[in-house]
Amino acid sequence: MRINSVLKIVCLLGFVLILVFACAIPFYFESPSMFYKFGTAKLMLRSGKIFGILAGALMAFQAISAARFVFLNKIFSQAQALKFHKINGVWLTIFAICHPVFILWAEGFSFFPFEKRYWPEFLGMGLLLFLTIMVLIAFFRIQIKIGWNKWLVSHRISALLVFFGVFVHASNVSKSFESGLPYILLLTAFLTAVIVLVFKWVKATGFIKT
């Protein structure tokens, strides 16, 4: 019981540390767009980037909490994991919404023209809409009368699409994530999330026993 509490604290510390490290990326790997901003605009732009990175990091934790690894099940109960998954989902959506709002705020809400070269930004807007709908459906599944199995399959497929979309969006929208350590971390988070989800699905089919 005592060991379990220690492991819980270690897991929570790891979670917080990863989030703190994610928040530090826009400070240590500044993109050139930051050079030209001052005062409030700079604060808004950096905050917008931090919100986006936080949303991405929390997404990776969504995959981990959904995978229900045996070792995590020993530390946290299934109810705790589910509660975390739900609360985490809400927070990542809030952060994802704040991400473009703060970035556009830094530019005086001057919106991008509908041009091909802004596809990573428009992909991001599409993803945000998709993610919001996905979260709303998850919360109001019963009210809108979607069966559990149907919802679960669509939720998993949607999650994979969102992970892939976020990876493409982040690696193309910002200079910070084009190469170097941030890109390696982004790729690692994306691959981890995908492997974990695929592992869970294969496990659900009964091929793998854990």
Added chain:
Amino acid sequence: MKKLLMSIAIVFLILSAGTVQAAQWKIDPAHSAIRFDIKHIFSIVSGHFSEFEADLVFDPQNLSNARIDFSVNVKSINTSNGKRDTHLRSKDFFDADTFSVMTFKSSSITHVKDNLYALEGMLAIKDVQQSIAIEFNFYGPKAHPFDKKSDVAGFDTSFEINRLDFHVGDGKFYKMGVVGDMVMVRISVEALTGK
């Protein structure tokens, strides 16, 4: 007699229509451009506006009726860097949401020598209207090599303006030695008219 008068009137109408048509030029957007160069610390950054319209009425033989008016969609600015263009459209520079169009309206056109003409007019960028005088070259007209129904002519000019005179930026980046104040504008137009 009635028929004769009618025939004369028709011939006159055709001829006068032909005269108007010869002076009215339509921009060939694929072969026309509004480009600009501006200093960034040490290098020169080039860009262009991809969307613009022009009202070109120009006949070298009849300059009294000539006019060269331009309107440029500010949001179409392109310096081959999406992030920079977003910044240029923002309140820090063009404030393109509030001032979406730049215009030039000519007031007089005079012949200088050979192909060279002097143009005066009002340049309006953001909330500033300023009278400017520039020179431009007029080439042609000649039969279009690929379009037998059209004549083609060329107009080109280059001139410098101070972006700060037009409130394109508040001078913050200029004082930092990052973005220059003088902008070299280069306009090259190929225009067509029906024969």
